[in-house]
């Protein structure tokens with residue numbers, strides 16, 4: 190795990206749920222994860238495990254009846270403290286800023302309707318989606334939308350905003366940007382719409398880009414171009430990226446670190462090489478065993494993960510994965526929710542965080558899995 194790079198965003202014990210007539214859905218149930226400055230964290234896991242709701246919770250974008258129940262989303266305030274200059278801060282925003290410790294502001298404490306969270310969205314942390322029309326309006330030209338976005342976050346004239354927008358469209362590879370400024374989204378191909386959304390997201394130079402399956406709806410060639418574009422822009426602006434994807438091929442290509450989610454929890458976060466070469470959590474192992482590979486491992490039999498992901502209404506007691514886990518310890522894993530443990534690699538340094546009772550502590554890794562009796566303490 191690239192531990193020496195400081196965290197830009199640190200999510201701690203995040204719980205987000207939905208109050209429905211049928212009951213309470215624990216969509217995110219204690220997520221811990223870290224995004225480091227300038228690095229790419231890929232978030233993977235089966236459908237419905239809470240990847241999107243985690244991302245939306247970071248920016249307070251979960252809509253009713255969803256709500257953040259507890260936890261922290263700690264964001265490192267930069268030198269320029271752009272978001273602290275948000276006009277007319279509410280009492281709640283001022284209290285949140287006063288409570289910031291070690292330069293980390295808890296975004297969950299910001300006023301959901303205040304100016305500070307609006308300043309965070311876009312100018313500090315931007316988000317892009319699988320479907321560009323979530324961010325882009327069909328009734329305004331793309332140029333108008335991007336220019337307005339710049340003017341919302343920065344004090345620039347209309348002319349300056351227009352010039353900046355044309356530069357941004359050019360930067361994301363949209364040909365003849367002066368003319369494209371006046372195009373509507375229906376006049377653009379899927380790939381070009383995705384590029385326009387990226388231009389809008391990055392126009393104010395956010396420090397973190399959250400990308401929620403940005404290429405899933407695109408053909409393979411366009412997918413590769415868009416991922417390449419994100420990587421290029423990341424390097425240019427020294428931006429961190431949190432990329433949500435189903436595609437472990439993409440993970441291998443772009444990730445520095447990976448967070449593996451299962452049923453509302455991050456069960457393992459580690460460096461990308463450690464993930465592919467030495468997975469530790471039984472779910473991570475099962476996930477890797479279930480995908481086709483090339484190279485020396487290609488002849489290995491593929492194994493499907495047994496059973497189905499339980500619905501969040503029917504969360505198993507104890508470790509949420511124990512009903513499908515080949516290493517589950519009866520009387521232990523069905524009783525205790527595993528805490529996030531720092532786990533050491535072969536050289537004795539901590540190389541990952543794992544939520545599994547097989548790894549009781551960093552020490553235990555060196556002496557092997559703990560016994561059922563120990564885990565039940």
Ligand SMILES: Nc1ncnc2c1ncn2[C@@H]1O[C@H](COP(=O)(O)OP(=O)(O)OP(=O)(O)O)[C@@H](O)[C@H]1O
Nearest residue numbers: 207214216234235236237238239240241242243501
């Ligand atoms: N609007 C909603 N109302 C009720 N429950 C919801 C709502 N949105 C999400 N959920 C619940 O939260 C869980 C997590 O959803 P989320 O969209 O974060 O999953 P995901 O991992 O991003 O899945 P996918 O890969 O399919 O996008 C879902 O299983 C669903 O039960």
